[in-house]
Amino acid sequence: MYDVIIIGAGFAGYSAAIYCVRYNLKTLVVAKQLGGTIINSEKVENYPGFKAIPGFELMQKFEEQAKEFGAEMAVDEVIGVVREKNDFKVETKNGKEYIAKTVILATGTERRKLEVKGAKEFEGKGIHYCATCDGAFYRNKIVVVIGGSNSAAHAALLLSRFAKKVYVIYRGAELRCEPVLSDQIKKIPHAELLCGFNITEVKGKDFLEKVVLDIPYKEHNELVVDGLFVEIGSVPSSVIAKELGVELNHSNEIVVDAHCATNVKGIFAAGDVTNTVLKQGITAAAQGVIAATSAYHQITGKTTHGAWG
């Protein structure tokens, strides 16, 4: 029997774990991917305390700290959480069952896939979801980034170091990334911004060769490209929460209050899976800590440092 089971091992999950074990709670972290989505980031420059650090390195530090304080870890996929009297049973893909008094959902998000004709066929063969991992294979090639977020801008900047041409295609009138990033992109001579365009189809033989646009660009509907990097956002991983009766909003994010509590007693949530206004590492970590404290509060009946009097 655990006091707390934390599902997910990104900023939120690990931060929750560190606080839980320091509250002397018996803590298990179950995650299908250690480190969460940040491990795909080449460089994190906005996590205070680290001027620039690769995402996976930062997460290794989180993991180390959680383990050193005594958190148990299981790399496994949670397929369901069900209520058992006053406790919760967490079931995994590998057939394990764990019981806990409280559960913190820190399941994060999954990447939104490009859903146009041909996209699935060319996945890994020209269509990519990780510029950090796959960008270097496009040395002196032509690439497209689809999307207008910070992630899209980061991908474009990274790819511009390898590729001879980078197109950034975004449906909106202007990129929605931080101005500091769009300014950098605009300064790159071999980068071209196509705002107000959509991709409707991708074509090729063994590998991707062309993307088809909804409206002509320089009088052509097709762009000849070698690679397409998809950065069109993410969707919350909230299926388990929904099955448990946890309230979701219209975007399928878990609705939490200021204590990171959900509508189900004993179930807390933190990080990108919640209806937080900002989805950043630092905010996810903070929510993880709040969720841990709320779980501690519920289990022991104690309050910490007069948090809620």
Added chain:
Amino acid sequence: MAVELNEDNFKQSTKTGKAVVDFYADWCGPCQMMKPIFEKVGKELKGVNFFKFNVDNSAEVASEYSVRSIPTIIFMKDGKEVDRVLGLMYEEDFKAKISSVFK
């Protein structure tokens, strides 16, 4: 330890028997996550040779095997590719994949 291959010994090393090759790079986060899993499974399983190949050492080899995404794990039998997996795999999935590929 999985043996590090290079351009010169790649073909010779994978020519006979069952081989699993991890195409990776030092700058790739998921590759770094895969590394200890690959080593652990490599130590446990007998009868299969475990190799790693740093794509930064030879763009030619990566291109010859059509590797455009890392980590890519290629499963080979007597020098011929029999299957591949793109992206990070965890221990259980990796083991299951190996036994299904080389059954």
